[in-house]
Amino acid sequence: MPATIHSDNATAGAAPVAADVLAIARQVLHEEADAVRAVADALAATPDFVACVQAILQLEGRVVVTGxxxxxxIAGKIVATLNSTGTPALFMHAADAIHGDLGMIQPQDFVIAISKSGDTPEIKVLVPLLRRKGVPLAALVSNADSYLAQQATYVLHAPVTKEACPNNLAPTTSTTAALALGDALAVCLLESRQFTAADFARLHPGGTLGKRLYLKVGDLSRQNQRPQVPADAPLREVLLEISGKRLGATAVLDAAGQLAGIITDGDLRRMLGSFSDLEKLKARDILTPQPATIDVEDFAxxxxxRMQSRNIxxxxxxxDGQFAGFIHLHxxxxxxxx
Known part of the structure; x- marks a missing residue:
């Protein structure tokens, strides 16, 4: 049983004891983790999960998830995951389905109904209507002997013995188990379709996640100036190039126009303590050879x-192997x- 808060700390306005709260939280997490492991073990007991994946892969329509x-x-989240990983999906609320939303289901679709008990009144009303439509039905249930499971084409079993709620009432463990099984289904479909990061990027163009998946180095570096000096450039020219282009560095090119190295403002500061006759210094004397590089087609x-790993x-x-500019942390x- 989860740890309970002592009665002397549970009076109106009193804050719970921190140690009790942590014990309860840990107990809930352990119970939900155990439930997910039980779902994983249950997969081996039935071929329905594999058959369900195969059926969806051959689907011409959409996956409609209801509950x-x-x-x-949970159904809404599974729909979002399916859509973002290459499987077209729709959410249909089980109560709204019998008041008109059933019209969204087409003959080529596939329905997944989520219910812990598999015996709720709304589900019992909905299932015969789905059977009349002739669409395949997968039951994501905790009770494999339920009405929904018996009527379904496929049973996705998410066994749960009790909820993490101390009253065994609030859906906690059961929803976690259903969500995990839905994620497993989505990832199996993703890998079966050989869905790549580039595919994912096309469906996630917005926000930081989208930028990580589609923004290329060249998209940013082409907006910057391209500080560069020849290898025989005097120190004054190097200083002016670095300060004028405002990127904190300049490339050094040899006589053939190939990258010979880089000079950063940090190199210049260190140079002051290493050379006494600054007037005679050339770029080649202070450059760092073989600098860290990245191609324009690499992701930002x-x-x-690379910057983080090298602390630069x-x-x-x-x-194409030629100097093309700089990309800066900014x-x-x-x-x-x-």
Whole structure:
């Protein structure tokens, strides 16, 4: 049983004891984790899950997910996950279905009904109507002997012995188990379709997630100036190039126009303590050879990872092996990738 808050701390206006709260929270998480493991173990006991995945892969229509109460919220999340991973899906509330929403289901569709008990009144009304439509029905249930399970084409069993709620009433463990099984279904479909990060990016163009998946280095570096000096450039020219282009660095190119190295403002500061005759210094004398680079076609998120791993703030950008500019940490900050 979950730990309970002592009565002397549960009076009106009294704050619960921190130790009790943590014990309750840990107990809930352990019970829900155990339930998810039980769902994973139950998959081996029936071929229906694999058959359900295969049926959806061959589907010409959409997956319609329905439920009532808390199961409806889980259904909505599963629909969102399916849509974002390449499986067209719709949400239909089980109560609204019998008041007109049933019209959204087409003959080529596939229905998943979520219900812990599988015996709720709304589900019992809905199932015969779905059977008349002739669409395949998968029952995502805790009770494999329920009315819904018996009437379904496929049974997706999410066994739950008790809720994490101390009264065994509030849907907690059961909704977690149903959600996890829905995620497993979506990922199986994703991998079966060989759905790639590029596919994912096309469906997620907005926000930081979208930018991480589609924004390329060249999209940012082409907006910057391209500080560069020849290898025999005097120190004054190097200073003017770095300060004028405002990227904190300049590329150094050899006589053939190939990248010979990089000079950063940090290199310049360190140089002051290493050389006594600054007038004779050339770019080649103070450059850092073989600087960190990244291609214009790489993702901007990869540029961030390389900067973080090397503890630097800019990367030299190349295109077809040639110097093409710089990408700076500030570019990534501006796009919200940091």
């Amino acid at each position: 009532i109460g808390k199961s409806a919220h 998120a990869e540029a961030l990872a 703030t800019q990367l030299v950008v190349t295109e 570019d990534l900050l501006r796009e919200g990738l940091v």
